[in-house]
Amino acid sequence: MIEVRNLYKTYNAKGKPVEALKGVSLSIKEGQILGLLGPNGAGKSTLVKILSTIIKQDSGEFEIDGIAYQNNSEAYRRKIAVVLQNSSLELWLSVLENLRIYGKFFGLKGQALEAAIKKVTEMFGLTPFLHKQARELSGGYRKRLQIAKTFMVETKVLILDEPTEGMDPLVKNDLMKYLRQEAQSGRTILITTQRIEEAEALCDEIVIINNGKIEAQGSLMELRRQTALNKRLLLHFNALDKHKLKAIEDYCGEKGLRVSFSGSTLVHTNDAGIDALLEGYRQIADRFEVESMEILNPSLEDMFIKVVGGGGK
């Protein structure tokens, strides 16, 4: 559906060249939600702006459904709807007028336009504000309106640059639900975010980008493999006074077990895999009173920190 091949982009910042993208390639399948994750200045927005046809790459190619922007710009843009980081609203116009203008640029008119407006205003809880000016809305509602616009139209691809910024958790959950529905109906979604839990909950595939380069890419499971992070064993103790804590530390030290403490929870990691973890658990549990145990997969946050923090491939 979306193919990006070897994109390079260099900006000129105060006379100095800044390489924003250094050969980015990725592929997104139809109906897939791809999360672009990275710290500030990683190159996420540059990539989004190139795919949204706002800025031009220095080299490399990209296409949607086999249509390259260079070959047919309007046909390419008919495939996308974009939510940018800025509010992108007519602040002095009402919610209704904002939606009407957007719909008209996408060729909606008459009953089809009004039906689309009704659908999204109900979906995003904007009906009571239909005649309010956009500048009178709170930040969260402005964001809803901005996203609602893209749900009016039936483009194949939805590109969202940090769409949940400023949204309250309930609305965020609703948005994630709607995005999943859109993906199930075949819409392909590219979303950038700095919120790891969002990417973890929403995306089929995740790309971690840093310093203009893709550092890791794949499903959560594939990322775990790529980042080679280990599972962790968590042992929860009822009470852990300093004598007991010292005794556990000494014992683990003698046995060569790598542990750390978070409150009354012991965290045990082991490079040798799950069997060695369980063996470690058995040794500690036999000797001390353990209330419960958890084995945790490495979280996306762990992987992100490993990749972006310099421990990536």
Next chain:
Amino acid sequence: MKGIGASIYREYINRRTSPRVLVENILNPLFTLFIFGVALGNAIGTIKTSSMAIPYITFFLVGAINISLITNAVVAATKTFLDKYVGLYEEMMTYPVNRTSILLGKLIFSVIISLIQALAMMIFVFILFPGKLAMSINVLFFLLWVTIGAMAWFLIITYIALRLKTQDGFNTVYYLIMTPLLYTSSIYYPVDNMPTIIKYISVINPLTWLTDIGRYYLLNLETTYLSYKIIGLLIFTVISFLLAAREMNRYN
């Protein structure tokens, strides 16, 4: 076509709901016409040429319409900066329409506003200064003249607005270019009695071209190099269109 219609609709909705529209588009031009026409008219009296003498208010009417065309273009340019500031300009670049069609929609709307303004100014002079605009006016020519003038100023000023990143930059460039152009043109007074250097500058000044063409056809006021001024104005308009369209389609 979809882009042109949507763009005109957007401009219309924006102007319709703005309380500034009445002041900017109707009252301000009429006020300028009235103050200059009356105050300077009393001071100057009549404008005498080799073949005729006409009241200053009549002479200034064409210049005042020209000023209102420029004001319209500046208002449109200011809106471009607001669009850039809130991110709407970038969003519009992603819409599935030809980007030139967005420019054309804005242009058509600006021309319509300019035509309404110019008609209001004509009616204003007819009513408030009866008998001072006593020549027969070719309405079709008048509409054509306003249309071409509105296009020329809209396109060149929009080009500058698209090219620059901030409104501060735009204001600086605008005043650097437009102030000398205004005062070395024939908008406020005939250039015949000006110092030679200003006369030379006024010959290559598009503001003079448009004003002189208007006065020739509307007031029968003689002018030199008329055909060159017409050709110059048309070339200026076409070049301005090409520049503005290129800027609208630029992405880098």
